Amino acid sequence: MFSRAYRAVITLPPLLWVAAFLLIPYALLFCYSFWSVSPDQVIVHSWSLDNYRELFRVDVYLQTLFRSMWIAARVTIFALLLGYPLAYFLSFHAGKRKDLLYQLVIIPLWVSYLVRAYAWKTILGSDGVLNTLLQYVHLTKHPLEFLLYSPFAVVLTLTHIYTPFTFLPIYASLEHIPRNLVEASHDLGASPFQTFWRVIFPLSIPGVLAGATFAFVLSLGDFLAPLLLGGPSGIMISNIVVSLFGAAYNWPLGAAISLCMLVLVIALLFLSENLEKKWSFR
Amino acid sequence: MATSTESAITNAARPGTEPLLTIRNVAKSFGRNAVLRDISLQVAEGEFLTILGESGSGKTTLLRIIAGFESADSGEIWMGGERLDPLPPYRRRVNTVFQHYALFPHLTVEENVGYGLRVAKRPKEEIASRVEQALAMVKMTDYARSKPARISGGQQQRIALARALVNRPRLLLLDEPLSALDANLRRQMQVELKSLQREVGISFVFVTHDQEEAMVMSDRIALLRTGELEQVASPREIYSRPATAYTAQFIGHTNLLHAEVKDGVARCHSLSWRTGFRDGSALFSLRPENIRLASATAAHDVVRFRAKVRHQAFHGATELLQIECADGLALSIRTASRENRQGELELEFSAADAVPVRESPERN
Numbered sequence: 001m002f003s004r005a006y007r008a009v010i011t012l013p014p015l016l017w018v019a020a021f022l023l024i025p026y027a028l029l030f031c032y033s034f035w036s037v038s039p040d041q042v043i044v045h046s047w048s049l050d051n052y053r054e055l056f057r058v059d060v061y062l063q064t065l066f067r068s069m070w071i072a073a074r075v076t077i078f079a080l081l082l083g084y085p086l087a088y089f090l091s092f093h094a095g096k097r098k099d100l101l102y103q104l105v106i107i108p109l110w111v112s113y114l115v116r117a118y119a120w121k122t123i124l125g126s127d128g129v130l131n132t133l134l135q136y137v138h139l140t141k142h143p144l145e146f147l148l149y150s151p152f153a154v155v156l157t158l159t160h161i162y163t164p165f166t167f168l169p170i171y172a173s174l175e176h177i178p179r180n181l182v183e184a185s186h187d188l189g190a191s192p193f194q195t196f197w198r199v200i201f202p203l204s205i206p207g208v209l210a211g212a213t214f215a216f217v218l219s220l221g222d223f224l225a226p227l228l229l230g231g232p233s234g235i236m237i238s239n240i241v242v243s244l245f246g247a248a249y250n251w252p253l254g255a256a257i258s259l260c261m262l263v264l265v266i267a268l269l270f271l272s273e274n275l276e277k278k279w280s281f282r
Numbered sequence: 283m284a285t286s287t288e289s290a291i292t293n294a295a296r297p298g299t300e301p302l303l304t305i306r307n308v309a310k311s312f313g314r315n316a317v318l319r320d321i322s323l324q325v326a327e328g329e330f331l332t333i334l335g336e337s338g339s340g341k342t343t344l345l346r347i348i349a350g351f352e353s354a355d356s357g358e359i360w361m362g363g364e365r366l367d368p369l370p371p372y373r374r375r376v377n378t379v380f381q382h383y384a385l386f387p388h389l390t391v392e393e394n395v396g397y398g399l400r401v402a403k404r405p406k407e408e409i410a411s412r413v414e415q416a417l418a419m420v421k422m423t424d425y426a427r428s429k430p431a432r433i434s435g436g437q438q439q440r441i442a443l444a445r446a447l448v449n450r451p452r453l454l455l456l457d458e459p460l461s462a463l464d465a466n467l468r469r470q471m472q473v474e475l476k477s478l479q480r481e482v483g484i485s486f487v488f489v490t491h492d493q494e495e496a497m498v499m500s501d502r503i504a505l506l507r508t509g510e511l512e513q514v515a516s517p518r519e520i521y522s523r524p525a526t527a528y529t530a531q532f533i534g535h536t537n538l539l540h541a542e543v544k545d546g547v548a549r550c551h552s553l554s555w556r557t558g559f560r561d562g563s564a565l566f567s568l569r570p571e572n573i574r575l576a577s578a579t580a581a582h583d584v585v586r587f588r589a590k591v592r593h594q595a596f597h598g599a600t601e602l603l604q605i606e607c608a609d610g611l612a613l614s615i616r617t618a619s620r621e622n623r624q625g626e627l628e629l630e631f632s633a634a635d636a637v638p639v640r641e642s643p644e645r646n
Contacts, residue, residue: 183351184384186371188398188449198401202388281387281431 026262032255041249051256061240061257068236071155072220076166078159079215080208083166087207088200091174092182102171109164117228120157124148124229149231157229158219165218166211173207174200205279213272217265237261302327302485303348303366303453308357310343317343318509321357325453325485330476332488332496335506336532341489344506345455348487349378361452377446378455382462383438385430391441392417392426398449416448419478436467443475447482456488460495472498493533497521505529507642528642530567535602537573537613539566539636548636551611555585555633565639570602570616572635576628583633589613590626605629 034047055061086105094101108116123129124147131143146152177200185195219225223238230236237257244254301324310318317340325331335341346352348359350371359366366374377398385394392413399409417423420440425433430441439459446454460468460475476499479486490496496503497517505512505520505528512532513525524530527538541550543564548557550566557564576586592612593604601619605627606612615629 178382178384180380180382180384181386183349183371184378184380184386185397185401186351187349187376187378188401188445189372190397190401191372194401198397199386199388279388281429 029255029258032252033259035252037250037252043251051253052260054253055256055260061237064235064240065237065260067151068220068238071151071158071234071236072216074155075158075162075219076212076215078155079163079166080212082159082163083211084170084204084208087167087171087174091171092200105164105167108160113161113224116161117157117225120153120160121148121229124153124156148229149234151230151234153229153231154226154234154236157225158222161225162215162218165214169210169214170204170207173204173210177203202279203281206276209272209276209279213269217268220265221261300327301325302329302362303487304358304360305344305348306358306360308344308347308354308359310340310347310352310354316509318347318354321506321509321511323504323511323514325487328483328485330479330486330488330499330501332490332500332503333506334490334493334496334503334532336491338508339506340509341491341506342457345378345457345487345489348453349376349455350374375451376453376455377449377451378457379439379442379446379459381457381459383430383442383459385438385441385445387430390427390429391422391433394430394441395445395448397445402449412448416444419447420444435462436471439463439471443478447484451484453485453487456486458490459488461490461492468495475499497533503533505532507532512642523637524567524639526640526642527565527567530637530639535570535614535616537568537570538639539568541566551609552607553585553587553611555636556583557633557636557638559638565641566636567639568613568631568636570614571600573613573615573629573631575617576630581632584630585633585636586628586630588626588628591623594623 032043033051034049036044036046036048036050038044090098090101090105121128125131126143126145126148128148130147131140134140134144135142181199181203182195185199186192190198220236221238223236223242226234226236226239227242230239238261241254241257241261244250244257303325305321305323308318308321309316321344323331333341333344343352347354348366350366350369354367357367361375366376386397389397395416396409396413399412404412413426414423417426420443422437422440422444425437425441430438433441439462442459456475460471463471472495475486479499488496488499500517502514502516503520504514507528513520513529515523515525520529521533524533524536530536530538539548539550539553541548541564543549543557543559543561545561546556546558548555548559548564548566557566580586587607589605589607589611591603592606595602595604596619599619600616601623603615603617603623604612605615617623
């Protein structure tokens with residue numbers, strides 16, 4: 001159909017872009033993960049698996065990784081608990097207000113991540129909005145310390161930030177359910193409750209899986225929320241990578257951790273895509 | 283137009299028997315658009331009633347009101363002594379076969395069929411045996427474990443039917459269930475559906491826009507036009523005794539003759555025939571097949587005339603001729619096929635076959 005030259009012209013720019021900003025950096029990262037740093041802070045280009053051994057030898061790396069996964073898991077659960085009912089209500093019961101409510105759910109996505117994270121800082125701090133209020137109504141005598149600089153703050157903020165990402169695929173999958181299936185279910189004697197569990201929920205599972213994957217993967221790799229609100233107990237794996245590439249000047253170890261994360265995330269995406277396929281019927 | 287009391291009598295299911303379903307003065311509007319106006323209709327136990335109408339006539343809305351997916355603005359629906367219209371669809375002993383089948387894509391064929399029994403929490407053994415029976419009834423036993431996406435349209439249609447009938451409803455509603463099938467399969471399914479209905483003895487309310495389909499299957503046809511019932515009668519009755527010009531034209535072909543009646547004789551152009559109709563202008567329906575080539579012996583009350591053939595359309599066993607009389611009156615006639623019918627023909631029809639019909643007034 002199209003000439004060779006034409007095809008080359010339109011495919012080359014994106015190809016170059018991907019090569020320059022994705023493939024080459026990943027290749028470099030891959031190489032770095034086998035190199036090391038000499039005591040006088042020079043990168044030594046000798047190949048070894050030492051960085052990967054270090055990863056499994058030093059407790060703090062694995063502990064932080066598990067903590068990150070646990071934080072991401074909680075964020076995923078809360079995002080699903082908030083996002084699913086919201087999506088269900090909008091898709092099935094919002095009527096004429098559907099479009100308006102949809103926009104209201106989407107608007108926070110246009111607000112800068114940093115602004116939203118800082119907002120939580122103002123709310124949760126020792127002399128923040130929440131503690132002031134609690135003391136004012138005499139529910140507490142002293143400011144609650146666990147509110148800020150804790151895993152709790154990180155989970156809360158990430159849930160706030162990533163719930164729309166969970167909501168969207170669930171909403172899309174609910175919107176795709178033919179309404180005559182719901183009618184057929186009622187027609188066959190199923191109550192609204194039975195109809196939800198036997199028809200609507202099973203058919204929305206691909207959306208739930210996609211939404212859960214978004215929430216989990218995005219919060220697993222997050223480093224701003226723990227940096228701003230996590231404190232020492234709320235540090236996540238990305239914060240360690242950041243410090244290894246920065247102050248600690250150990251690029252090779254940072255690269256090794258990054259690659260492990262990358263493999264983990266790709267495995268998760270692969271798994272969720274397969275499950276989604278299994279649960280889609282069209 | 284008939285008044286509502288009059289139509290309530292004429293639309294009665296069977297004189298003397300208690301009807302299964304009674305629709306009383308049902309009306310429905312969507313916004314300013316009146317979709318149904320004052321519909322009264324009864325369905326007898328074991329009857330096959332077809333609601334026939336063009337798209338936009340309100341036939342699907344009426345069906346959805348019976349099923350409970352829409353609520354009527356006014357009027358009542360009763361089934362066997364129980365008022366139906368305040369109940370949600372899942373509390374009505376009515377099942378529906380949907381136009382696009384609406385099979386659950388995540389369930390197998392047998393799970394689809396067993397759905398109604400499972401939500402009713404019937405014992406497992408009973409579900410298994412009734413599902414098996416239902417699948418056998420529609421000859422789909424071999425596909426029990428297939429997913430709906432893996433079977434053909436005609437097969438999906440059978441499953442939709444089995445899924446509804448397995449619940450032993452008192453009334454089965456069918457919303458143009460054959461419209462997605464190709465012509466041959468469609469004719470075959472019409473016959474199967476009719477014999478299945480006789481076998482199970484459940485009342486069927488069948489919605490379609492296809493008058494041939496309605497004629498083949500129904501005990502009675504309720505013809506709906508822009509939200510009002512035009513005529514409710516058996517296929518033979520509605521064909522041979524159409525009440526209105528619209529009915530005569532919608533069901534089969536017809537010639538509409540605008541005549542003047544005076545002293546028991548109707549005149550239209552050069553044609554005249556005896557009629558019992560009152561004096562004044564009147565409209566008569568004369569079916570094309572009731573006009574025939576004149577026979578040698580002139581019978582009583584037969585109208586004879588001559589006309590030229592203008593156009594000949596071959597339909598296989600029969601052909602449709604467009605003819606024109608000397609005074610310009612154009613008619614269609616249907617006769618047995620014969621090659622090269624040309625020139626002038628000597629024709630006749632019986633006065634009794636010119637059926638007086640009411641004008642159908644324009645509505646919105």
